[in-house]
Structures are given as structure tokens and as C-alpha cells.
Amino acid sequence: MQKKPYRDLNTYFRTRFGCRVHKVTVDAGLDCPNRDGTLSTGGCIYCNAKGSGTGAHRQGVSITRQIERSKDRIARRFKTNLLMAYFQSFTNTYAPVKQLKALYDEALAVENVVGLAIGTRPDCVDEAVLDLLESYARDHLIWIEYGLQSAHDHTLSLINRGHDFACFQRAVSATHGRNINICAHVILGLPGETRQDMMATADAVAAMGIDGVKLHLLYVVRGTPMEALYRSGRYRCLRQREYAELVCSFIERLPETTIIQRLTGDPHLHELVAPAWSLQKKDTVELIHRTFQEKNTWQGKRLMPS
Structure with a gap:
């Protein structure tokens, strides 16, 4: 198999564990301060009502059961028994530490779960939460995934993010040195952002010593403020x-x-x-790989000097 022009997650897992590790999405039933009235009630302008969740918690499915019911399918399809529990929906550090510990403990108690990936906001971590995650990191692989989306405060305000870039910087700084891996989520195509803006976000992330990045396309979800922008012609996908x-x-x-x-x-x-093409994930990934080849480029080729 041809080597990819970037460092991908599967290769990282194989290097660390000697085999593939599959992430299992876990819905812990937590909320978000940008939806419950603490910051606002509408959330980010692109966010769906489920917060990218599965709805399993509302159906009364325990975390243990959510992981267990995926095991056989994953073993058959991906030929692996090792799992990461991915707390994805809404803000997964937005609860008292005692409650968080019970949730994380339950996930790690499931056989063959080797670690946790915790999706959260940079304004929803403190020393107590980071101390808890650091305690797990002694024996497990721990990733914290901070939603950044953009390094530009004007964009963060426009999308009703509820925090600024400095907040993200503080969270990253507080997390460093704890054996907790940091992943930044970035959305490309946010309203009003130019190519130059998006590349400036890349440069900002690159300078912070972050371990991983997730890139997302901004797609328009029904019933969100983004839909109104799109339908009015004020946003082009x-x-x-x-x-x-x-x-x-x-x-x-x-x-x-x-x-x-x-x-x-x-x-x-x-x-x-x-856009309709966003449903064609396989085609999009293949197009990205072809674009790397056409441009004769690779990860780090244009890294800004420190």
C-alpha cells in the first residue's frame, strides 16, 4: 500500500499497539453550555439538535452496552478487538468531576477498551478535570479533543461559538505536560472566511504543539441558523x-x-x-489524495518556521 502524504490515525494506532484500534462513539447524555442557557440557548450556528450524538443515552442504553453492542461488528469488519471509547456528542467534560469519573470508569472497564477520546470545548476544562484525565493517562491512551473551529475571534463570534481563541490557547497550555494527547477540531468553509484566514488557522495550530487535528467541512444542517444563511443566499458552500x-x-x-x-x-x-457532495465521503477522501499527488505535496511541506 502506498504511503499516505500525511500521518494518519490508523498508522499511529498500529505503531503504538501493533494492530488497528477502532473508536466507538459513546453518548454520555451530557449537555453544552452553549445550548443550555449558560452561554446561549441556540448553540453554534451549524450545530444540530443531537450535537453529533447517536441518541443512545435518551434511549436508556448504558455506556457499557453502547460499547459492547459494537464489538462483534467491529471485529468482523476491521479485524480488531482493541477499542477507544469516543465521548463525542455535546461537551464531555461539562459535568461535576465525580459524574465524569463514573462515566469514564465505566467505559474503561469494558474489556479491550485501551483508552478514551473526550470531545469537549476549551472553556469546559479546569484543573480538576485535567487531573482526572491525567490519572487515566498513566495506564491508558487519553485524547482530549478541543473544538477550535477557527483561530479568528471575528469568526468565532459570528458562529456563536461562545469563546475566543485565547480560551483555546489557555486550555492547550493547561493540558500540556500531563501525558494527555490534544486534538484540535477545525472547520473549513466557515462564513466570511477566506483561504488566507483558514491558512492562518493552520499556522496557529501548527505553532502550538498539538498532537492531532480533525478537519471538518462546514455543511448545512436542517433547522439551524446556517440553513437560514444558506437559503437567503448569504452563504455559499x-x-x-x-x-x-x-x-x-x-x-x-x-x-x-x-x-x-x-x-x-x-x-x-x-x-x-x-452540499450534496458531502455525503460522498469515500469520493472526497480519494479526491484529497489525488490532489496531494497533483500538487506533489505532503504534510509539513509548507510549515512556517518557528
């Missing part, structure tokens, strides 16, 4: 080739050590308004 070029250019500016955990997102068919 990225074209597929345009997105592929932006992804390559973004990754060019990241250190070779940064793990590229995701190249694009997974919209739900029944929620998606636009």
Missing part, C-alpha cells in the same frame, strides 16, 4: 474540489508529527441541506 485543495493546503502547514485524525465529516442524510 464549498465545492468538492475547492474543499480538497483547502485540506491539502492546511495539512501542508502542519508539522509531520501531527496526527491527521479526520479529513472530512459525516453528515446525516435526513438532516443535510447542502
Whole structure:
């Protein structure tokens, strides 16, 4: 198999564990301060009502059961028994530490779970939460995934993010040195952002010593403020080739050590308004790989000097 022009997650797992590790999405039933009235009630302008969750918690499915019921399917399809519990929906450090510990303990108690990936906001971590995660990191692989989306405060304000870039910087600084891996989520194609803006976000992330990055396409979800922007003609979705070029250019500016955990997102068919091509994930990933080849480029090629 031809080596990828970037450091991908599967290669990272194989290097660390000697085999593939599969991430299992866990819905812990937690909320978000940007939806419950603490910051606002509307959330980010692109966020769906489920917060990218599965709805399993509302159905009364325990964390243990959520992981267990995926095991056989994963073993058959991906030929692995090792799992990472991925707390994905909403903000998974947004609860008292005692409650968080019970949730994380339950996930790690499931056989063959080798670690946790915790999706959260940079304004929802403190010393107590980081101390808890650091205690797990002594024996398990721990990733914390901070939603950044953009390094530009004007964009963060426009999308109703509820925090600024300095907040993200503080969270990253507080997490460093604890054996906790840090992943930044970035959205390409946010309203009002130019290519130059997106590349500036890449440069900012590259300079912070972050371990991984997830790249997402901004797609329009039904019932969100983004839908109103799109329908009024005030927002244009990225074209597929345009997105592929932006992804390559973004990754060019990241250190070779940064793990590229995701190249694009997974919209739900029944929620998606636009762009239709975002449902073609396999085609999009293949186009990104072809674009790397056409540009004769690779991760780190255009890394800004420190």
C-alpha cells in the first residue's frame, strides 16, 4: 500500500499497539453550555439538535452496552478487538468531576477498551478535570479533543461559538505536560472566511504543539441558523474540489508529527441541506489524495518556521 502524504490515525494506532484500534462513539447524555442557557440557548450556528450524538443515552442504553453492542461488528469488519471509547456528542467534560469519573470508569472497564477520546470545548476544562484525565493517562491512551473551529475571534463570534481563541490557547497550555494527547477540531468553509484566514488557522495550530487535528467541512444542517444563511443566499458552500485543495493546503502547514485524525465529516442524510457532495465521503477522501499527488505535496511541506 502506498504511503499516505500525511500521518494518519490508523498508522499511529498500529505503531503504538501493533494492530488497528477502532473508536466507538459513546453518548454520555451530557449537555453544552452553549445550548443550555449558560452561554446561549441556540448553540453554534451549524450545530444540530443531537450535537453529533447517536441518541443512545435518551434511549436508556448504558455506556457499557453502547460499547459492547459494537464489538462483534467491529471485529468482523476491521479485524480488531482493541477499542477507544469516543465521548463525542455535546461537551464531555461539562459535568461535576465525580459524574465524569463514573462515566469514564465505566467505559474503561469494558474489556479491550485501551483508552478514551473526550470531545469537549476549551472553556469546559479546569484543573480538576485535567487531573482526572491525567490519572487515566498513566495506564491508558487519553485524547482530549478541543473544538477550535477557527483561530479568528471575528469568526468565532459570528458562529456563536461562545469563546475566543485565547480560551483555546489557555486550555492547550493547561493540558500540556500531563501525558494527555490534544486534538484540535477545525472547520473549513466557515462564513466570511477566506483561504488566507483558514491558512492562518493552520499556522496557529501548527505553532502550538498539538498532537492531532480533525478537519471538518462546514455543511448545512436542517433547522439551524446556517440553513437560514444558506437559503437567503448569504452563504455559499464549498465545492468538492475547492474543499480538497483547502485540506491539502492546511495539512501542508502542519508539522509531520501531527496526527491527521479526520479529513472530512459525516453528515446525516435526513438532516443535510447542502452540499450534496458531502455525503460522498469515500469520493472526497480519494479526491484529497489525488490532489496531494497533483500538487506533489505532503504534510509539513509548507510549515512556517518557528
